[in-house]
Amino acid sequence: MARLSIKEIEQILAETENEQDPFLLSIKSDERKGVQALLSRWEKRKQEKQKLIDQFIEMKKYERAHWEKGSRYIAGIDEVGRGPLAGPVVAAAVILPEDFELHGLTDSKKLTPQKREVFNKYIKENAISYGIGIVTPSDIDKVNIYEATKLAMMEAVENLSRTPDHLLIDAMKLNVDIAQTSIIKGDATSISIAAASVLAKETRDAYMKNLAVEFPQYGFDKNMGYGTREHLIALEEVGVTREHRRSFSPVKEMVD
Secondary structure (H helix, E strand, O other), X not given: OOOOOHHHHHHHHXXXXXOOOHHHHHHOOOOOHHHHHHHHHHHHHHHHHHHHHHHHHHHOHHHHHHHHOOOOOEEEEEEEOOOOOEOOEEEXXXXXXXXXXXXXXXXXXXXXXXXXXXXXXXXXXXXXXXXXEEEOHHHHHHHOHHHHHXXXXXXXXXXXXXXXXXXXXXXXXXXXXXXXXXXXXXXXXXXXXXXXXXXXXXXXXXXXXXXXXXXXXXXXXXXXXXXXXXXXXXXXXXXXXXXXXXXXXXXXXXXX
């Protein structure tokens, strides 16, 4: 029987998962350089996939500990948008089921925009519940960004369709009558907080992209309200909008 071509082997390997697959074992003796290169790439992909699985299992440790204690609805909470000169601060709260799986889920800032979009849809479809909280620039100016962040987080919790048994929060404590755990760098160490970080960022990015249509000079669709050169030049030339935080420099100096 004629040997399979390199292309044919590549197509079969793309569907192969098991290291003990008879086809995989059979081509290990194929001395062609192209086949050996395919085997090397397959092994590398396998290792990378296992690394993501191991990471996901490790990031489930906080949730697992509370599930084992009898908690059913554990809400991960995170925010995005503390530092920008314009736009709201947005928080999300997410309650995931125990059998939730999304390998590669981590801090939203570490994900590509394409992956964030896919993950955002998957999380919303598979979460037990999720809630979003949004605090406007004018309210940020009234209470300061730290308090505004807490307000956004509490609103996100209130918007959940289930009352959480426990809150896992990225480096914050909330004044609510629910047991909670504050976790430093929680968006990179807890799946629930990581899921919340994805929803918060996707919500805020969509808000800023819509804002860019109304205020095209500031480049909000690219800088998301942060003080980039383009944004600062527009502030000087066009001025301050209703979406700018007047308590933040250099906006503050422009309106004083």
